[in-house]
Amino acid sequence: MSCVQKVNSRVLGIRAPSGLQALAARITEEIKQGTLKPFKRVIDLSSNDPHRAEMAPISFVRQVLAACLYPEIIKENSLPLDVRQRARELLGACLGGSVGSYSATPYGIPHVIKSIAEFITGRDGGVKSHSENIIFSSGSQKTLEMVFNLMADVEGKTQRGVLTPMPCPHTLPPLLDMSGLTLVPYQLKEDRGWAVDLDELHRALNSARGRCEPMAIYISNPGNPTGHVQDRKTMKEVICFAATEGLVLLAEEVYQDSVYGGDREFISYKKVLFEMDKSFSETVELVSFHSISSPCMGECGLRGGYMEVINMDPAVFQHLKQLQATSSPTILPQLALDVMVNPPTLGDPSYETYSQEIRHTLTTLSHNALRACEFLNNVPGMSCQPGAAGIFLYPCLHLPPQMIEEAKGLGVEADVLYCQRLVEEEGLCLGAGCENGQEDQNYHVRLCVLAPPATLDEVLTRLCSFNHPKQLLDAVQKCSVMCLVHYNCRSEDS
Amino acid sequence: MSCVQKVNSRVLGIRAPSGLQALAARITEEIKQGTLKPFKRVIDLSSNDPHRAEMAPISFVRQVLAACLYPEIIKENSLPLDVRQRARELLGACLGGSVGSYSATPYGIPHVIKSIAEFITGRDGGVKSHSENIIFSSGSQKTLEMVFNLMADVEGKTQRGVLTPMPCPHTLPPLLDMSGLTLVPYQLKEDRGWAVDLDELHRALNSARGRCEPMAIYISNPGNPTGHVQDRKTMKEVICFAATEGLVLLAEEVYQDSVYGGDREFISYKKVLFEMDKSFSETVELVSFHSISSPCMGECGLRGGYMEVINMDPAVFQHLKQLQATSSPTILPQLALDVMVNPPTLGDPSYETYSQEIRHTLTTLSHNALRACEFLNNVPGMSCQPGAAGIFLYPCLHLPPQMIEEAKGLGVEADVLYCQRLVEEEGLCLGAGCENGQEDQNYHVRLCVLAPPATLDEVLTRLCSFNHPKQLLDAVQKCSVMCLVHYNCRSEDS
Numbered sequence: 001m002s003c004v005q006k007v008n009s010r011v012l013g014i015r016a017p018s019g020l021q022a023l024a025a026r027i028t029e030e031i032k033q034g035t036l037k038p039f040k041r042v043i044d045l046s047s048n049d050p051h052r053a054e055m056a057p058i059s060f061v062r063q064v065l066a067a068c069l070y071p072e073i074i075k076e077n078s079l080p081l082d083v084r085q086r087a088r089e090l091l092g093a094c095l096g097g098s099v100g101s102y103s104a105t106p107y108g109i110p111h112v113i114k115s116i117a118e119f120i121t122g123r124d125g126g127v128k129s130h131s132e133n134i135i136f137s138s139g140s141q142k143t144l145e146m147v148f149n150l151m152a153d154v155e156g157k158t159q160r161g162v163l164t165p166m167p168c169p170h171t172l173p174p175l176l177d178m179s180g181l182t183l184v185p186y187q188l189k190e191d192r193g194w195a196v197d198l199d200e201l202h203r204a205l206n207s208a209r210g211r212c213e214p215m216a217i218y219i220s221n222p223g224n225p226t227g228h229v230q231d232r233k234t235m236k237e238v239i240c241f242a243a244t245e246g247l248v249l250l251a252e253e254v255y256q257d258s259v260y261g262g263d264r265e266f267i268s269y270k271k272v273l274f275e276m277d278k279s280f281s282e283t284v285e286l287v288s289f290h291s292i293s294s295p296c297m298g299e300c301g302l303r304g305g306y307m308e309v310i311n312m313d314p315a316v317f318q319h320l321k322q323l324q325a326t327s328s329p330t331i332l333p334q335l336a337l338d339v340m341v342n343p344p345t346l347g348d349p350s351y352e353t354y355s356q357e358i359r360h361t362l363t364t365l366s367h368n369a370l371r372a373c374e375f376l377n378n379v380p381g382m383s384c385q386p387g388a389a390g391i392f393l394y395p396c397l398h399l400p401p402q403m404i405e406e407a408k409g410l411g412v413e414a415d416v417l418y419c420q421r422l423v424e425e426e427g428l429c430l431g432a433g434c435e436n437g438q439e440d441q442n443y444h445v446r447l448c449v450l451a452p453p454a455t456l457d458e459v460l461t462r463l464c465s466f467n468h469p470k471q472l473l474d475a476v477q478k479c480s481v482m483c484l485v486h487y488n489c490r491s492e493d494s
Numbered sequence: 495m496s497c498v499q500k501v502n503s504r505v506l507g508i509r510a511p512s513g514l515q516a517l518a519a520r521i522t523e524e525i526k527q528g529t530l531k532p533f534k535r536v537i538d539l540s541s542n543d544p545h546r547a548e549m550a551p552i553s554f555v556r557q558v559l560a561a562c563l564y565p566e567i568i569k570e571n572s573l574p575l576d577v578r579q580r581a582r583e584l585l586g587a588c589l590g591g592s593v594g595s596y597s598a599t600p601y602g603i604p605h606v607i608k609s610i611a612e613f614i615t616g617r618d619g620g621v622k623s624h625s626e627n628i629i630f631s632s633g634s635q636k637t638l639e640m641v642f643n644l645m646a647d648v649e650g651k652t653q654r655g656v657l658t659p660m661p662c663p664h665t666l667p668p669l670l671d672m673s674g675l676t677l678v679p680y681q682l683k684e685d686r687g688w689a690v691d692l693d694e695l696h697r698a699l700n701s702a703r704g705r706c707e708p709m710a711i712y713i714s715n716p717g718n719p720t721g722h723v724q725d726r727k728t729m730k731e732v733i734c735f736a737a738t739e740g741l742v743l744l745a746e747e748v749y750q751d752s753v754y755g756g757d758r759e760f761i762s763y764k765k766v767l768f769e770m771d772k773s774f775s776e777t778v779e780l781v782s783f784h785s786i787s788s789p790c791m792g793e794c795g796l797r798g799g800y801m802e803v804i805n806m807d808p809a810v811f812q813h814l815k816q817l818q819a820t821s822s823p824t825i826l827p828q829l830a831l832d833v834m835v836n837p838p839t840l841g842d843p844s845y846e847t848y849s850q851e852i853r854h855t856l857t858t859l860s861h862n863a864l865r866a867c868e869f870l871n872n873v874p875g876m877s878c879q880p881g882a883a884g885i886f887l888y889p890c891l892h893l894p895p896q897m898i899e900e901a902k903g904l905g906v907e908a909d910v911l912y913c914q915r916l917v918e919e920e921g922l923c924l925g926a927g928c929e930n931g932q933e934d935q936n937y938h939v940r941l942c943v944l945a946p947p948a949t950l951d952e953v954l955t956r957l958c959s960f961n962h963p964k965q966l967l968d969a970v971q972k973c974s975v976m977c978l979v980h981y982n983c984r985s986e987d988s
Contacts, residue, residue: 004709004742004779004806007813008646014816025598051594059564066564070556073567100545100793104519138632138797141821149672152502174820178643215498248498285498299594301825303632312498319501322508326668327635331795332826 014177017435018416021046024429039427043459045448046419046431048224048391050298053451055364058297058357060350061339064090068099068335080349090335099331106325108136108306112338116306119341123256124271133309135321136329136337140254140289140305141171146323147250147287147307148179150316151215161212162250163204165196167394167436169224169252170446181215184208185437190396193385194226198237205245216248217241222255222266225394225436225446227369227387229264235272243284248312251288254305258295260366261388270310286310292336295391295450296361304333361450368449368456369393375460380468391450394433397443404441415443426462508671511929512910515540518923533921537953539942540913540925542718542885544792547945549858552791552851554844555833558584562593562829574843584829593825600819602630602800606832610800613835617750618765627803629815630823630831634748634783634799635665640817641744641781641801642673644810645709655706656744657698659690661888661930663718663746664940675709678702679931684890687879688720692731699739710742711735716749716760719888719930719940721863721881723758729766737778742806745782748799752789754860755882764804780804786830789885789944790855798827855944862943862950863887869954874962885944888927891937909937920956 021044028042044052051057060083067074067087074084093111095101103109113131120129137143153160161182164172176183186204188194196219208214219238221230230238242249251269259266269288274281291305309317344350369387376384376395384395399414407414413434423429433444449456515538522536538546545551554577561568561581568578587605589595597603607625614623631637647654655676658666670677680698682688690713702708713732715724724732736743745763753760763782768775785799803811838844863881870878870889878889893908901908909926917923927938943950 004645004810006647007810008644010646011644011813011817014820016816017819047596049589049596051592052590052596054590054592057592057594062564066560066567069563070553070560073560073572076572078567078570094795095543096546096548098545098548098551098795100551100795102541102543102546102794105516138824139821145821150502150505151498152504153500171821178817178820300596300822301588301592301594303822303824316498316501319505322510323505323672325511326508326672327633327639327665328794328797330632330797330824330827333824 010178010180013180014174017174018413018419018432020416020419020423020429020432023420024423027423027427037427038425039462042423042427042429043455043462044429045451045459046429046446047300048293048295048448048450049300050295050361050391050448050450051300053448053455055298055361055450055452056357057299058339058354060344060354061297061299061336063350064339065332065335068094068332082344082348082350086339090338094331099335101331102328103136103331103334106328107321108134108329109331109334112136112334113306115338115342116308120268120270120308124268124274127271127274129270129308134306135309135324136304136306136334137324138305138330138333139293139303140252140291140307141175142303143289143305143307144172144250144252145175145179146320147216147248148175148181149323150320151248152179152181159212161208161214163201163208163214163217163247164437165218165220165223167194167225167433167438167444167446168218169220170431170435170437172218173435173437182208182212183437184212184214185439188223188226188228190385193388194223194228194394196230196234196238198234198241201238201241214245214247216250218250218252219269220252221269222253222259222389224252224255224390225392225431226385227390227392227394228385229259229261229266229388232267232272235267235269236276239269239273239276239280239284243280248285248287251286253288254291254294255390256290256294257297258362258365258391259389260362260369261386264388266389270308273310283311285312287312292333292340294340295365296358297336297340298361298450299333299336302333302336303330304337306337364453365391365450368451368453372447372449372456372460376463379464382463382467387449391448393447393449394436394444395447397433397445399443413443415445418443419445422463422466426466428459428462428466504672504674507674508668511668512907512913512926514910514913514917514923514926514929517914518917521917521921531921532919533956536917536921536923537949537956538923539945539953540923540940541794542787542789542942542944543794544789544855544885544942544944545794547942547949549792549855549944549946550851551793552848554838554848555791555793555830557844558833559826559829562588562826576838576842576844580833584832588825593829595825596822597630597825597828600822601815602628602823603825603828606630606828607800609832609836610802614762614764614802618762618768621765621768623764623802628800629803629818630798630800630828631818632799632824632827633787633797634746634785634801635669636797637783637799637801638666638744638746639669639673640814641710641742642669642675643817644814645742646673646675653706655702655708657695657702657708657711657741658931659712659714659717661688661719661927661932661938661940662712663714664925664929664931666712667929667931676702676706677931678706678708679933682717682720682722684879687882688717688722688888690724690728690732692735695732695735708739708741710744712744712746713763714746714749715763716747716753716883718746718749718884719886719925720879721884721886721888722879723753723755723760723882726761726766729761729763730770733763733767733770733774733778737774742779742781745780747782748785748788749884750784750788751791752856752859752885753883754856754863755880758882760883764802767804777805779806781806786827786834788834789859790852791830791834792855792944793827793830796827796830797824798831800831858947859885859944862945862947866941866943866950866954870957873958876957876961881943885942887941887943888930888938889941891927891939893937907937909939912937913939916957916960920960922953922956922960 415432431446901911925940
């Protein structure tokens, strides 16, 4: 019997994980221990984790961080001049000239925060970003957690809620649970490429009122896991909706660096807000999030992100800052953020390599997404909306009724059962749509497409074999055609 | 008017920071901008932050991390062989062989967790530590936050509480506030070198019951900020107390690597617990904390720590693990932890350098602490208990009644007022005792003594000048004598 006789009810309320990643890890361990399986290794493409899939990091980021950690190598001249200069500059911004000191302010190193503000200003065509509105933290989940902690009401009688897209990033539902905020779902329109629909926002809001007090609307643009990129018209509608309904607009914009759909472009919510008249641009409370876990950086293991907070009541914002002040933020991911927002420019020694590496990532992403989408639409029992940005595809599963029944019997979601079998039989781990918040009778899987093309080939072959073994030969033949396409892409790229 | 009309009452309840560090930073910025001050720079020794004070990092840690970040430098052979081997080994433990991937499990990289368990087992003379009881997180504050979140009760009618030493680490009170736990103070005995007193524990507990439901007792050993090292007898008493009263024992043991008091040694609470009979060793719930921000590592900016959880009810422990699972932990500090718990050994190429650097840190710490303590006891208006471990001294301020009155008039704590003046007039930032949770009429300051000896000289001179300008000459003369002592220490050290 524990001294903690009764665990915090909020902790008890955190939804249980699907266990798929744990299953994949267990099978990997079994193979290591010598168990024979019909596959040599498990491929896990359930997360936004390009380095796990063996995509290479951006050299400039790694060189600068290595030099900051061990400044002796700056002296050796083996690193490019701009790497050494940047490392010196960043060390100069660290207290005591060391990455081992605490951060100069709880909100981030002033030098880095200034770089971020300049980046935002440039990105948004001159709409000024102010350092004092920016807060660094250990990744966008941690930043969101702060905002949720601010909004939650531990003593109020009505629960507070956040309008949340279905599907949403798979890390979001447990965060809401932990903060004690109610997830108020609004459905994205799959048949329109996962667009936001204004009528659906109103429906969701109205259905929530009474049940809880909606405080904010969460937007993921470009969409995680949908790959959808919102257009200006929709964004204006969302802003008007937030303004009219008195909601804070939480814009997760982590995939802003990876739009590959030819006719789409990323526009930030802040930019659109400041194109609108003052009744909006001076009042709508906007928090936007970005991170070094973005597809082009892919530095998920470093854990670093920031939020920019616009139009928040200064007293409320002060409390948000105080939440951050309870623990000093980590240094290295701040330095990585500095590199991300202020990369080498034309004429710098590292410019060519840097640009080529970014181009390679985007080309791989774009070709993989196109190829995988076409393929998935040919797999029996699957259909897939094309993506235009970000790291995931999110195909629909048309599951046979027997499997849905079987899942019910086993007490798991049918998409989880599908994914379990896929890991067990083919050694392929995808994310189950229920992790992205989706409910019954609407089954999807989440597939990270930023991986070396050969890995993607293997993944598609396994998927096809699993979904329809008899058509494997056909599919493999199709694969070969696609490999040719992909070969051409690679030639073009190099 | 904000959409967040009512900020989470828990956030509103976080105590405001003293503002001393912000004041120090502002004056530093003014000097940079050209404002003339009676000092050239502000020295901030208010935190446990040796690198800020320009103590050098441990080379082996930095070399390994740099090589993991940018594996190209492994090929260059300029780094010692054991650095290159360790980097390869650690990269092999990272998914996809990259520090940019998410952690293999939410609790930490299995390879690192295993190293930690082996370290604990060795340290405790063979008392077995099990990997599954260890959880990594971004520093011991974050680890504590998890435990506090588990214990807090958002819905219960009675508040829950934690017995907390006075003084306690200055980061602790805001963490308790944020979790909604009541700080139940127990006084350490200053006249006995800040020892824990059993009668006082009973008094504190009894006075709390009714007001709140005490869930845990927090111990800092070696003491932050007191420098006290507990003896086995006291530790057994504390364990019996926790057992009898049904409290979880939270043992912060971050300063275990830095005992310098000749007659003292660090013994872990776990070791003592397992020396006791089964009615204790199999029942008392113990969570112990360690971190790479320990004095010998001093890698505060990396943010990494772990907790070992003993005898916790498995269902409760599962919930603690689930809290960690809401966000993937950062990789590099895990690798730094691996180096800390598994350093080079005799015969390894880096052994000599590593040992010498650790010895230098401990010698500096020990001589500085001795020197500063003797000095502070000679400063009019101050008295200081000797430290035996850790990074701080915690002298008492005997403030003149006028100053206490003046502080009351200004609405600040008198120790904060003292420290404000000290920053403004002498450019020296110390921590105010009220940040360590201490109440009225009992004024102290917190001084980090792990700094280069020349910096400490300057600090003591400024302190003396501030407390008693007329005796400055005397003091400076004493300083010179001490510098001689310190010179001898250094010769001995090198």
